[in-house]
Amino acid sequence: QVQLVESGGGSVQAGGSLRLSCAASGRTSSYSMAWFRQAPGKEREFVAGISRSGSSTVYADAVKARFTISRDNAKNTVYLQMNSLKPEDTAVYSCAADQGIIVPIYAGPYDYWGQGTQVTVSS
Numbered sequence: 001q002v003q004l005v006e007s008g009g010g011s012v013q014a015g016g017s018l019r020l021s022c023a024a025s026g027r028t029s030s031y032s033m034a035w036f037r038q039a040p041g042k043e044r045e046f047v048a049g050i051s052r053s054g055s056s057t058v059y060a061d062a063v064k065a066r067f068t069i070s071r072d073n074a075k076n077t078v079y080l081q082m083n084s085l086k087p088e089d090t091a092v093y094s095c096a097a098d099q100g101i102i103v104p105i106y107a108g109p110y111d112y113w114g115q116g117t118q119v120t121v122s123s
Contacts, residue, residue, distance in 0.1 A: 012121055014123050031099055033103075044094075
């Protein structure tokens with residue numbers, strides 16, 4: 001059983017930056033990790049994912065070149081650095097963990113989820 005707790009959300013103006021953190025109760029090195037987001041009235045969508053070792057990352061087209069996912073397995077923590085934020089990035093951001101080797105880009109395979117942290121970007 002892994003418990004995930006997100007932090008770092010908040011309100012920023014367009015063009016600003018935020019860094020989200022996802023702290024795990026267990027060893028994150030055993031899991032592929034990802035960030036998802038869900039805006040009001042919309043379905044949850046994949047944002048970014050990272051392999052167990054951190055050697056492989058994958059991003060949604062909407063965030064490529066603006067967001068960076070990273071991990072520190074010694075601290076059991078995964079990060080999402082978000083730069084050049086846009087109003088359309090406003091959502092609840094959640095981290096997720098999957099025991100598979102390949103990073104899924106869909107929510108279904110993920111075994112554990114955090115509660116989420118709100119990110120609001122104003123124009």
